Amino acid sequence: MTSSNEQPASGTPAGGMPGGLTPAGRPDSGLSFVPVVWLLFVMAWSVYWLVSARWLFESSGLPDRVFYFVLGGLAFDIVTIVWGLYLLGLALSRSARFPRHFTIWQITTIAWRLAEQVYALTVPDFTVSARELAIAATEIVIGLFCIYLLRRRDEAKAFYARPEAQAPSAFSSIVAALAGIILGAVVGTVAGFALGAGIAEATDISCFEGGCGYFAVFIGLAGLVVGAIGGGVLSVWLVHRRSRKVAIGGR
Structure with missing residues (x-):
C-alpha cells in the first residue's frame, strides 16, 4: 500500500503545480x-x-x-x-x-x-x-x-x-504611446514618400494624370501606418523595459 508521503498533495497534479498551473520553466506552446x-x-x-x-x-x-x-x-x-x-x-x-x-x-x-x-x-x-x-x-x-x-x-x-508592481502606470504608457505614434507617423510618412518617389523614378512609373505622384502618396500612407504602429509599440516597450530594470535594481 502506498504511503501518504508518496501521494501528490491534494489539488496538485503529479509533477505539476497547485491548481494545474504550467511550471514556470515549461515552454509556452x-x-x-x-x-x-x-x-x-x-x-x-x-x-x-x-x-x-x-x-x-x-x-x-x-x-x-x-x-x-x-x-x-x-x-x-x-x-x-x-x-x-x-x-x-x-x-x-x-x-x-x-x-x-x-x-x-x-x-x-x-x-x-x-x-x-x-x-x-x-x-x-x-x-x-x-x-x-x-x-x-x-x-x-x-x-x-x-x-x-x-x-x-x-x-x-x-x-x-x-508582479503588477513591475508595470508602469497607465498614464505613463499612454503618454509614451502618443509620443511614439506621432513621431513614428512623421518618420514613416517621410520615409515612405521618399521610398515611393524613388521606386516610381527607378521603375519609370508613368506620371500621366499624376500616376507616379499617387504611387508615392500611397507608399507614404503605408509608411504612416507602419511608422505609427511601430513607434507606438516601441515607445511603450521602452517604458515597460525601463520600469522592469528599475524594479529589478530596487530589489
Missing part, C-alpha cells in the same frame, strides 16, 4: 501570443480606417445619421489604438494584469461591433451585406476565443505572471 497578434491586427485595421477616412470630410450630402455613425467609429478607432498600445506594453512585460485588461478591452470591442451592426440594420440609410455580417461575426468569434485563451488556459496564466 505559442497560443498565449494569439491575443497579442489579434490585438496588433485590430490596431492596424483601426489605423487604416483613420488614414482612409479623408473622404468623409471631403464628401457632401451625407445623411447626418451616416456621417455621425462613421465619425463615432473613427473616434472608437482612436480609443482602440491608444488602449491597445497600453495593452501591448503589458503583454511585452508579461504583466499579470494583461489577461484581465485584455478581456475588458475585447468585451468593449465586441459590444461596439454588435452596436454597429444593430444600428446599421435598423437605420434605412444603410445597406448591410452578408459579407459584412460574416466579417463582424468572425471578429466576435476570434475575440471570444482570445478571451478563452487568457482566462481559461493555465498555460497563459503562468506565462503572464509577472
